[in-house]
Amino acid sequence: MIALAAPEQGAESLFDGEGGEPMLDEVLAGVWEGLTAHRPAACPVCGERMHPEYGAHARPIGGRCEGCGSTLS
Template sequence: MPPAPLSLFADAELNPRTRARFRGPDARRPADCTPAPRPEAAPPRDDQLAHAGGGPTLDDLVVGVWEGLSAHRTVPCPACGGEMTPRYGSGPGPVGGRCTACRSTLA
């Protein structure tokens, strides 16, 4: 005979859905529980305002790195700022780049 399946909520007292029915509609929340007021949004800090716009986007950064690598130049790594050198495949053009400092790749 196969073993009986294990039921975690066999008793009505253990099942949170049926337990609430036995205690009434407010059984899940204590009587003295009141919702906390929503906190107001904090004003933006000066460093957040400085980065809110005007800087290069991720697209600008990646395109700049690709342009440098495709011109067979060493460019600053977008992750750590180290030197990223072009990586070559079987053809004459670079297929990506690898940072000499953090070893991250761009392909």
């Protein structure tokens, strides 16, 4: 399961949108796809670049936005 954690109010517009939940899943899946491909993806909250974060292994364990600081895991 992909979870997005947005530290700022910017996420509200995303989550409050009418009928936005299925879309959100698609957006997050797309972002995650980019991160696992080892390339920056567009942050679903602010549109800035989201960089993959690595743990002990080569595969990204999550992502962090350089714009708003949202994290994806």
